[in-house]
Each structure stands twice: as C-alpha cells, then as structure tokens.
Amino acid sequence: MLNQKELENKIRHIQVQSRMAVTEMLAGEYRSSFKGMGIEFEDVRNYQHGDDVRSIDWNVTARTGAPHVKTFMEERELSLYFLIDLSGSSDFGSGTATKRDTLTRIFALLAFAAAHNHDNVGLILFAGDVEEHLPARKGKNHVMRMIDLIMRHQTRTRGTSIHNALNYLNQVRRKRCVAFLFSDFLDSNFADALKDSAHRHDLSCVAVHDPRESQLPNSGMIELRDSESGKILTIDTQDPILRKKVAQRAQQHQSQLRTLCHEAMADLLTISTEEDYLLRIIQFLRERNHRSADA
Template structure:
C-alpha cells in the first residue's frame, strides 16, 4: 500500500508523462481515429481544405455543383466516458506496475488526447457496485481530477460487477458517445448488457491483464490470497498440470472476451502490464482508422 507522499508522486508523474506523450505522439492519432468519423449526422456544409474526403455528400455535391461534406455532432463536441474497474483484483501486479496503475496511465493518455481536441471526458468507477461518477466536462483540470480520483479512490464494495456499471452508464448517458470500459473482465453475466451498450454507443473494451495470471513462476510452494474474496491458498508452482490448466484457463478467457466483443460489435484493446501501452494505443488507433477508411 502506497503512503500519501508516494501516491501524490505517482499521480503527478502520470499527469506529466501523459500530457507530454499526447503532445508529442498521440494527439494526431486520436483525431484521425475519432474525429470526423461520424456519430450523429447533423448537417451539410461546403467543402473546406483539409476535410476528410470520406465525408463528402455526393448527392448534395451533384445537385449544387460544388463539393459539400456531411457534418456530425462530434465535430462540434465529442464526449468520452471512461468506465474503470477499481475492484481489488486491479491491485495485482508482478512487474513495475499493477493493473490499476496501468489503467490509470491509459485513461490519462486518452483523456488528455481528448481535451487536446476540445472534447468532453467523464469517469465512472466501479467494483461490486458503482462507487463514483464524474460527469463529462472539458479541460485539463477535469483530466487531473479523473487521474486523482482513480489513483486515490478507496474501493468500498467487494467483487466485480461489470453489468451494474454498464446499466448505470445507460441511465446517466442516453446520447451516443464513445465509451471505454476498463477491466480485467473477471466477471460473468454482463454479456447481454454489453451488447445493449455497444448498440447504443461506440464501445471499446480495454482488457488489462498481468502475465502471472496466465503463467506461474517456477518457484515451488507459494501462498496466495485472493484480493477480492480474501481466501488464502497454497499452491505448488512446479506442478506442471496446474501450470498448464492456468494457462489454458487464461487463454480461454481471452478468447471468449474477444468473441463476445466481435459478436456485439464492440472493439477490444488487450493490454498486459508488461506491454508498451503507448505503442499498443497508437497501433489500436491506426487500425481503427484503417477499418473506418475501408467502410
């Protein structure tokens, strides 16, 4: 458990690093991936230099004789919501950072990129129930509040309830927006609600995992405590059968999540705590842009 000084240092480091990374690397990728793709059709206007040719309204162009483009609501104002799992399992981390800290860093990167493009960002923190809601606003101070709440929030409820978080989000956000759902998805019973949200919003599931959740160290007998249930167990890490079962179970979980996202038309960004998460985000943005260009 971090003391207050260490926590303040981590929060500040995340804020400084994220703003620097956005300015140097991420802002353009974010804009290409999200801006101008069209969430809600609004109007048409005359073509201007720099407009995306994919947005040209050919019927209006042919009728008027000059190029016109479709305009969408997010050109004026795009809203991003971050639904973040702060359950106890997020405290686990076998390398430099826990799953929770990786989530916080990615949220900060995406949120700073969004405010750099004058968009709104909001935050919902959940565990066994929804525990905190910060309605969407613009500006870097909003992002700093988000990171601060995410890193300092004392989780009150046990377990993970993805369904409850999605249902709450549906209640507070009726209008279509971009929603990032951060979790290790160690939960069940949320599949249908995930599909409902993906139908109504642009939903991106961000799966955060740790390599030790799929591969045990060859370290003999180790004692583990389940972060959410508190159950204490002793296991033999040299047991080949146990190691194989753990790996198979983890791989099956990831396949099921991937299949579910594909089925409901949600996107999936899968990140391990030992990944270069900035690289993974940029690659995701580029692939998203490529898919939209092919439509």
C-alpha cells in the first residue's frame, strides 16, 4: 500500500510522462484514428503530422503554397468517454506495476491526446456498480483531475459489473461518442450490454492482464487471497496439472473476449502490465486507422 507521498509522486510522474509522450509521438496517431469526416464543412487549417491526406484542400494548398486540410463539424464535437473498472482485481500486480497503474497510464495517454486536440473527455469509474461520473469536458486540467481520481479512488461496491457500467453510459450519453472500456474482464453476463453499447457508440475494449494470471510462479505451496471476495486458497504452484489448467483458463478467457468483441463489432486492445504500453497504443491506433481507410 502506497503512502500519501508515494502516491502523489506516482500521479505526478504519470501526468508528466504522458503529456510528453502525447506531444512527441501520439498526437498525430490519435488525430488520424478518431477524426472522421463529418457532413458539415467548417473551415480549413494548416496540415499537421498524422492528418488524413484525403482531407487536404488542394485549392487552398495551391493558392497558399502550404498544405491545408478541411475541417468538419464532427471534429469539433468529438467526445470520448472512459469506463474504468476499479474492482479489487485491478490492484493486482506481480511486477513493478499493478493493473490499475497500467490502465491509468493508458488512460492518461489517450485522454491527454484528446485534450491536445481540444476534444471532450468524460470518465465513469465502476466496480460492482458505477461509483463516479465526471461529465465530458475539455482541458488538460480536467484530465489531470481524472488521473488523480483513478489512482486515489477506493471502491465502495464489491465485485465487477460491466453490464451496469455500459448501461449507465448509454443513459448519460445519448449521442454517439468514442468510448473506451478498461477492465480485466473477469466478469460474466455482459455480452448483450457490450453489443448494445458498440451499436450506439464507437467502442473499444482495453483488456489489462498480469503475466501471473496465466503462468504461476514455480514457488511451491503459496496462499492466495481473492481481492474481491476475500476468499483464501492454498495451492501447490509446482503441480503440473494445476499449472496447465491456469494457462488454459487464461487462454480460453482471452479467446472468448476476442470472439465477443468481434461479434459486437468493438475494437479490442489486450495489454500486459509488463508491456511497453505506448508502443502498443500506437500500434492499436494505426491498425484502427488502416481498417477505417479500407472500409
């Protein structure tokens, strides 16, 4: 458990590191991935790295001698909502980072990229039920407040209900938006809610997992405590049958999630607490942009 000073240092580090990454690497990728072509022409502006070449206004470019792109009303009105699972399992981590640390860093990168592009960002924190809701607003200070809330929040409800979180999003956000669902997806009975939300919104699922959830340490007899139910279990990590079952269960869970997202037509980013999350996000945005260009 971090003390107050350690927590403040971690929050500050995430904020600074994320803002630097957005400025240096992520802003263009974000803009290419999420800035769709609207139906109402608004203005032209100078071309920026990452802009879709299909949006170049060749007449203005030829007249001014510098590349310009068309902007549309849809760009100005883009809103992002982040649904973040902070149930007990989010605080598990076998290395230097917990799942909460990892999802907070990914959130920070995407949210600062949105703020950099003057988009609105909203936040929904949930566990067994929705616990916090910050409506979508613009600004980096708004994002910094969200990072602080995610890292400090202590859950009040037990278990995990992705179903409740998605239904809440649909209630508070009637218009279509870009939505990110962060979770380890250790839940059930949310398939219909996922399909419904993916139909209403541009939905991406971000599945954060820890390596120890699929591969047990070879440490003999150990005692485990379920972070959500509090149940204690003693296991033999050297048991080859148990080790195989754990690996198979994790593989099955990931396979089922991929199938569910595919059927719901929701994007899926699966990431480990030990991965380079910045490169994985850039790869995810590029893949998303290529799919959009091919559509």
